Protein backbone atom coordinates (compact mmCIF):
# COMPACT_ATOMS: atom_id res chain seq x y z
CA UNK A 1 0.00 0.00 0.00
CA UNK A 2 2.89 2.38 0.62
CA UNK A 3 5.55 3.44 -1.90
CA UNK A 4 8.52 1.05 -1.73
CA UNK A 5 10.89 3.46 0.01
CA UNK A 6 8.39 4.12 2.79
CA UNK A 7 7.78 0.39 3.17
CA UNK A 8 11.55 -0.19 3.47
CA UNK A 9 11.85 2.49 6.15
CA UNK A 10 8.93 0.97 8.07
CA UNK A 11 10.79 -2.35 8.09
CA UNK A 12 13.94 -0.55 9.34
CA UNK A 13 12.10 1.11 12.22
CA UNK A 14 10.44 -2.17 13.21
CA UNK A 15 13.91 -3.52 14.07
CA UNK A 16 14.05 -1.10 17.00
CA UNK A 17 13.02 -2.26 20.47
CA UNK A 18 9.41 -1.49 21.33
CA UNK A 19 8.47 -0.41 17.79
CA UNK A 20 5.62 -2.33 16.16
CA UNK A 21 4.00 -1.96 12.74
CA UNK A 22 1.66 0.92 13.69
CA UNK A 23 4.34 2.95 15.46
CA UNK A 24 6.81 2.38 12.62
CA UNK A 25 4.24 3.63 10.11
CA UNK A 26 3.55 6.71 12.18
CA UNK A 27 7.25 7.53 12.58
CA UNK A 28 8.05 7.09 8.90
CA UNK A 29 5.04 9.13 7.77
CA UNK A 30 6.12 11.88 10.16
CA UNK A 31 9.64 11.88 8.77
CA UNK A 32 8.24 12.01 5.25
CA UNK A 33 6.90 15.48 6.09
CA UNK A 34 10.25 16.83 7.29
CA UNK A 35 11.98 19.53 5.27
CA UNK A 36 15.00 18.69 3.09
CA UNK A 37 17.62 19.95 5.55
CA UNK A 38 16.30 17.88 8.43
CA UNK A 39 16.02 14.79 6.25
CA UNK A 40 19.58 15.18 4.96
CA UNK A 41 20.93 15.69 8.47
CA UNK A 42 19.10 12.58 9.70
CA UNK A 43 20.50 10.53 6.82
CA UNK A 44 24.07 11.71 7.33
CA UNK A 45 23.90 11.12 11.10
CA UNK A 46 22.87 7.54 10.39
CA UNK A 47 25.57 6.96 7.79
CA UNK A 48 28.25 8.55 10.02
CA UNK A 49 27.22 6.57 13.08
CA UNK A 50 29.47 3.54 12.64
CA UNK A 51 32.55 5.47 11.56
CA UNK A 52 32.23 8.06 14.35
CA UNK A 53 31.98 5.76 17.34
CA UNK A 54 34.55 3.50 18.91
CA UNK A 55 35.22 1.82 22.21
CA UNK A 56 37.38 3.46 24.89
CA UNK A 57 40.76 1.71 24.80
CA UNK A 58 40.85 1.62 28.59
CA UNK A 59 37.34 0.65 29.67
CA UNK A 60 35.53 -0.40 26.47
CA UNK A 61 32.75 2.21 26.79
CA UNK A 62 31.09 3.49 23.62
CA UNK A 63 32.67 6.89 22.88
CA UNK A 64 33.91 9.09 20.05
CA UNK A 65 37.36 9.51 21.62
CA UNK A 66 40.31 7.13 22.10
CA UNK A 67 39.86 7.41 25.86
CA UNK A 68 36.38 8.19 27.16
CA UNK A 69 35.52 11.23 29.28
CA UNK A 70 35.08 9.08 32.41
CA UNK A 71 38.54 7.50 32.16
CA UNK A 72 40.04 10.94 31.53
CA UNK A 73 38.31 12.59 34.47
CA UNK A 74 40.75 13.08 37.35
CA UNK A 75 37.92 13.93 39.71
CA UNK A 76 36.64 10.37 39.45
CA UNK A 77 38.05 7.58 41.56
CA UNK A 78 40.17 5.77 38.99
CA UNK A 79 40.92 3.00 41.51
CA UNK A 80 37.31 1.85 41.74
CA UNK A 81 36.09 -0.10 38.72
CA UNK A 82 32.50 -1.14 38.14
CA UNK A 83 32.25 -4.05 35.70
CA UNK A 84 29.15 -4.12 33.49
CA UNK A 85 28.01 -6.14 30.49
CA UNK A 86 27.12 -3.29 28.17
CA UNK A 87 27.59 0.45 27.55
CA UNK A 88 23.83 0.85 28.16
CA UNK A 89 24.42 -0.17 31.78
CA UNK A 90 26.98 2.62 32.17
CA UNK A 91 24.54 5.19 30.80
CA UNK A 92 21.84 3.92 33.21
CA UNK A 93 24.14 4.21 36.24
CA UNK A 94 25.52 7.59 35.15
CA UNK A 95 21.96 8.92 35.09
CA UNK A 96 21.66 8.22 38.82
CA UNK A 97 24.55 10.65 39.47
CA UNK A 98 25.70 8.68 42.51
CA UNK A 99 28.71 6.70 41.30
CA UNK A 100 32.03 8.47 40.87
CA UNK A 101 34.42 5.64 40.07
CA UNK A 102 35.14 4.24 36.61
CA UNK A 103 33.67 1.40 34.59
CA UNK A 104 34.74 -1.59 32.60
CA UNK A 105 32.46 -2.79 29.80
CA UNK A 106 32.68 -6.51 29.00
CA UNK A 107 30.62 -6.35 25.78
CA UNK A 108 28.50 -9.29 26.79
CA UNK A 109 28.24 -12.03 29.40
CA UNK A 110 29.41 -15.59 29.51
CA UNK A 111 26.65 -17.63 27.85
CA UNK A 112 27.55 -21.19 26.94
CA UNK A 113 24.20 -21.71 25.18
CA UNK A 114 25.29 -19.05 22.66
CA UNK A 115 28.91 -20.16 22.65
CA UNK A 116 30.10 -17.00 24.42
CA UNK A 117 33.12 -17.81 26.57
CA UNK A 118 35.23 -15.57 28.81
CA UNK A 119 37.84 -15.24 26.05
CA UNK A 120 35.21 -13.54 23.87
CA UNK A 121 34.72 -10.77 26.41
CA UNK A 122 36.74 -7.61 27.14
CA UNK A 123 38.49 -9.25 30.11
CA UNK A 124 42.21 -8.98 29.23
CA UNK A 125 41.99 -5.18 29.35
CA UNK A 126 40.34 -5.48 32.78
CA UNK A 127 43.09 -7.75 34.08
CA UNK A 128 45.68 -5.14 33.14
CA UNK A 129 43.79 -2.51 35.20
CA UNK A 130 43.33 -4.68 38.29
CA UNK A 131 46.83 -4.24 39.79
CA UNK A 132 46.29 -0.50 40.21
CA UNK A 133 42.78 -0.77 41.62
CA UNK A 134 41.35 -0.88 45.12
CA UNK A 135 37.85 -2.10 44.39
CA UNK A 136 36.22 -4.11 41.65
CA UNK A 137 32.43 -3.85 41.76
CA UNK A 138 30.85 -6.63 39.72
CA UNK A 139 27.63 -5.17 38.39
CA UNK A 140 26.56 -7.82 35.91
CA UNK A 141 22.85 -8.64 35.69
CA UNK A 142 21.08 -10.88 38.19
CA UNK A 143 20.55 -13.46 35.43
CA UNK A 144 22.22 -16.88 35.06
CA UNK A 145 24.69 -15.39 32.58
CA UNK A 146 25.40 -12.41 34.86
CA UNK A 147 26.03 -14.76 37.78
CA UNK A 148 28.29 -17.07 35.73
CA UNK A 149 30.36 -14.11 34.58
CA UNK A 150 30.61 -12.73 38.13
CA UNK A 151 31.82 -16.08 39.44
CA UNK A 152 34.37 -16.37 36.64
CA UNK A 153 35.82 -12.93 37.45
CA UNK A 154 35.85 -13.67 41.16
CA UNK A 155 37.91 -16.82 40.66
CA UNK A 156 40.15 -15.16 38.06
CA UNK A 157 41.16 -12.40 40.49
CA UNK A 158 41.06 -14.29 43.78
CA UNK A 159 44.87 -14.05 44.22
CA UNK A 160 44.86 -10.30 43.53
CA UNK A 161 44.83 -7.64 46.23
CA UNK A 162 41.76 -5.93 44.80
CA UNK A 163 38.64 -5.90 46.94
CA UNK A 164 35.82 -7.58 45.00
CA UNK A 165 32.22 -6.55 45.66
CA UNK A 166 28.91 -7.40 44.00
CA UNK A 167 25.95 -5.07 43.62
CA UNK A 168 23.54 -5.49 46.51
CA UNK A 169 20.58 -6.39 44.42
CA UNK A 170 17.39 -4.80 45.51
CA UNK A 171 16.91 -5.91 41.93
CA UNK A 172 14.64 -8.91 41.49
CA UNK A 173 16.25 -12.17 40.35
CA UNK A 174 16.72 -12.11 36.60
CA UNK A 175 16.69 -8.30 36.51
CA UNK A 176 18.68 -6.41 33.95
CA UNK A 177 20.50 -3.30 35.09
CA UNK A 178 19.53 -1.13 32.16
CA UNK A 179 15.82 -1.64 32.83
CA UNK A 180 16.00 -0.93 36.57
CA UNK A 181 14.57 2.30 37.89
CA UNK A 182 16.97 4.89 39.28
CA UNK A 183 16.17 4.39 42.98
CA UNK A 184 16.73 0.64 42.68
CA UNK A 185 20.07 1.25 40.96
CA UNK A 186 21.18 3.76 43.60
CA UNK A 187 20.30 1.29 46.38
CA UNK A 188 22.03 -1.58 44.57
CA UNK A 189 25.27 0.43 44.32
CA UNK A 190 25.05 1.67 47.92
CA UNK A 191 24.38 -1.82 49.25
CA UNK A 192 27.15 -3.58 47.40
CA UNK A 193 28.63 -6.45 49.37
CA UNK A 194 31.88 -8.29 49.64
CA UNK A 195 31.82 -11.02 47.02
Ligand SMILES: [Zn+2]
Nearest residue numbers: 056059068071
Ligand atom coordinates in the same frame (compact mmCIF):
# COMPACT_ATOMS: atom_id res chain seq x y z
ZN1 LIG B 1 36.91 4.67 29.33
